Amino acid sequence: EAQVTQNPRYLITVTGKKLTVTCSQNMNHEYMSWYRQDPGLGLRQIYYSMNVEVTDKGDVPEGYKVSRKEKRNFPLILESPSPNQTSLYFCASSSRGLSNQPQHFGDGTRLSIL
């Protein structure tokens, strides 16, 4: 089954404690991206990757890091989480050429930073 898998699904942690949210896709997609969803703001892009070892900032990259060492994995790293990073996070992937290859989303990771 084609899917994007995020882990963990839920996490409550404290300010400053490094955490990683993993994202894995089994569709051999080149493109992967992270979004965060906040009330009244829709989904906003954090980082994206067009292929292995190619990553770039989205609209709201501050406080986040990513890596793309393998095609299937695109982890999101919060080195020193803060309460304003409490949000619902989605990973997405697609083949290049969006017009006929829409993005597939994971089921989300809800992070609470106390």
Add this chain to the structure above:
Amino acid sequence: DQQVKQNSPSLSVQEGRISILNCDYTNSMFDYFLWYKKYPAEGPTFLISISSIKDKNEDGRFTVFLNKSAKHLSLHIVPSQPGDSAVYFCAAIPSSNFGNEKLTFGTGTRLTIIP
């Protein structure tokens, strides 16, 4: 600055009737538009899309209309079914964004179908 706007946070429609969800955008560089549907505790799933060279695209019960001059698109669902109850997001991509398939999302409309 919200470039894609869904001004109705919620909408209730009787089962069997037509649901119309609206979306407005401000960036004239957007040239591809999508609708995503989201159930609780799940990620958004792609529903239907339209390129700016078209003004209508239809897929079964779902039709998307694009009015470029008004910078407005709408999603029509007919007939509406209980399983259509979800949050609907419209999203857009600008032509200048080659390589980054970044979706600019609206804030969503919660559709409730009343049996």
